Amino acid sequence: MKIVVIGAGPAGLTATYQLAKHIGKEIESIDVFEANGYAGGMSTSLELWNQKVDLGPHRFFSNDETVNKLWLEIVENEYDMVKRLTRIYYNKKFFYYPLKPVNALKNLGAWEAVRCVASYIPQKIGLNRQDKDTFEGWVTQKFGKRLFNIFFKTYTEKLWGIPCDKLDADFAMQRIKKLSLSEAILSAISLIDNKKHKTLADEFAYPKYGTGYVYEQMRLKCEKMGAKIHLKTPVHRIQTEENKVKGISLADQVFVPADVVISSMPLSLMVAHLPDLPEPIRKKVAQLKYRNTILVYLNVNSDNLFPDQWIYIHDNQLQTGRITNFRNWLPTLYGNEKTSVLCMEYWCYDEDKLWQLSEKELIELACNELYQTGLVPKNIAIEQGKTIKLHRSYPVYFRNYKEILEPVQEYVNSIQNLYAIGRYGAYKYNNQDHSILMGIKVAENVLGIAQHNLWDINTDYDIYQEKTIITKTGLRKE
Template sequence: MTLVADPPTLPPSEDDGRGDPRPYVVIGGGPAGLSAGYLLAKAGRKVIVLEAEDQVGGLAKTVVDPDGYRFDLGGHRFFTKNQEVNDLWLEIMGDEFLLRPRMSRIFWRGKYLDYPLKGTDVIKKLGPVELALCGMSYLWAAVKPKGKEDTFEQWVSNRFGKRLFNHFFKSYTEKVWGVSTSELRADWAAQRIKNLSFFSAAKAAFMGNKGNKITSLIDKFQYPRYGPGQMWEMMTNRIEEMGGEVRLNSPATKLVVEDGRVTRIETPQGVIEPRGTISSLPLRHMVGIVDGGAPAEVQAAAQGLRYRDFLTVALVLDGQDLFPDNWIYIHEPDVRVGRIQNYRSWSPWMVPDPDTACVGLEYFAFKGDDLWTMDDDKLIELAKTELKQLGLAEPEQVRRGYVVRVPLAYPMYDETYAERVAAIRGWLDPLKDFVQVGRNGLHRYNNSDHSMLSAMRAVDNIVLGEQHDIWAVNVESAYHEEETDADVKQPYTRVPDTVYEREPLVSEA
């Protein structure tokens, strides 16, 4: 029988001047984790940030190919109504933070509709006949009895008309969530679209969106010169300059809980005894690496948490940019791509060769489905074919392609997620000096700014002794930047099966 020795215990850290030489440990080097590490280091605390991958940034990292092309995975707009977060961005980035114009359009029936909507463009692209039909469909929806409003399809059709629903809501929504709009809940639609009524959209189309009052139609945003990854790389440098550590390729593989607190964190490099722990691990993962196991009901709750995954096929092409937009939404049901990024439009420094274009075709998937398991060469061929099908480029223009898979990209709000999260939280909350933060850490579909805000409030609790409820930090969806305390509602009426249910909990550790 082979005996496996315990990992070595790492040497104790220097005293932070407050009588305790142990470090604070932050698990995860994404926006939330790095923000926590930075603010702890700035406050004079000894801090170690553990990142499982060889690059910081998590879901918001920037991938760089050998020739210097930079790929933003998902398109990360830096816009926030929270002044603290904006001040932190500027503190880190300084002059490297660019103010960029937003330009995006909807691809529909072979035409490009400006988004935010412009009245003359809508009239021109729809044409008088289709405009009249959509108008009549809307008026009929406005005057007829609403009837049942259980589903996304019913709710949107009742407010915009069936024709506008079929044109502008159905196909894209189904690509994102992986189920029919007749199987998405009405309260999800109410939350996602509540601030964009037909009349407010029409008013913005003809009179402009003054003051950015319609928050899904913001026309400017900030962006790091070399992509969002530059933010996290600069933050890492600042942490290290202040005496903290950011350890790459260093996942937390086991959490030892004793007497109501995390006393040991095991990593491939050794064991750390933390003074306090801030974790941005997915809840499912975090529960799975607890030594001895969490209570059975907590493990069962974590086992059932599921995710919508995502992949980007980045293509480098000969010639000029395929379109001037930052991104275009693809409402065509005949192609599987949901959105296409134009990286140069986000920042010219993303594309080093002015004689080439670089785009990212985004596909939404479930881990284990045909898209997720398709090999890279076939995915690149699919992307080339769909570019041609959309009339954007010929396959022979493509020099090369890259595929980047992003697991656990979107926490799924299914019919049981709320009770599962509540069960896990009930076990976590009593743990002393342990806090979950961030998108996957809270299983909430939030933007980078609200991930960072959750980390800021966690540090306030640790450093200042404040009592913020981290789970109540505003974590509104990626579609809006509103200041609201509204809870996220589950979209699904029928929950799609995913591979996560069939994987042992500890397999993700």
């Protein structure tokens, strides 16, 4: 088999890594084509002002044994544990996340807390239920209307740019799990085991030199096994004949023959460029939407600003949605430097004004908003700024998106030896671990040792709560 992989992010590289173990046996060659000049995709790290940073916060977490084993196989012992501290900024106050009862009560006030519980009771007993297939309906049933408005609505609408009743419940099911207000309260006062909820995990393994270290190592290992990784080489389209993969065309029209193509490029672009695409499918893919991220990095003249790895900004007076403080990950990121590199996240669509702003305007906006939060006192200087724009970073789970996506998936399935994986590659709101799992499973399909339905990965939200974790001393079964 001659294999072509499109994209050297976590999904494409994992597939390559697993398949490269078979070069010289079932596999003749693997060529990876990557548009960027580096590997890692959105999970890359970069050097800024003599410190290492990621593209926003990148906490690796999985309960899946095969994913964790592979991560350890690559990272070996070049990682350390980070004690997670994250808070929510709302109404000029900081709420611990997961919620701590005393802090939450103090910030909300006793009267507001009573109103929150009171608004939960009708949901608990089945009154006033909204459509639970929407994000708003799903969360309201779990937490009541008041808590939905305080802790979910503003952040979610900033992230997705659409009202919560137009957003599919899949996003909530994936990220919030089955936690309800009653469970949250019981877990907060330690009456139930809070470790069973992924979103509440309080410690995570992190590579000493940033998230990108994992994929840089993976790239080197793939090359050592004989895979060829072509950086700065975007793929224009996949070529097929009679519903069978023939190869790919690069942007400069060069044709590369292949028996198998594994694509992690945006699903809508990949499908839109397929030859002889039926018109109904072309119309469907045109409806898939992606949200963009703008990252504004600020170099702040202090080594002791606030203790969180990141803070969610729910306040609707501020446009930013999340602030990461890389000073609070691992000391190997900043070495002897005395400043703190912060990253402020903004989300928007291509047509939004924010996406058109210049670097100077974005840095100005971020500096003003940062001072407004009070996280950086006004007498502390922000010395430098830099912006990075990530196009198509979030596939949007708009209401009933599956009705659009499923025919597209079926069409891709109908083309022999074509596999779509990854975050925008499979139109799944993946974390690294999901994309790694897709890479592992697609390799098994290509080798003919399994027939996984790859579209199912990151939809089985309960199984995802599984039983092994990475600790300081390696993998531990729970």
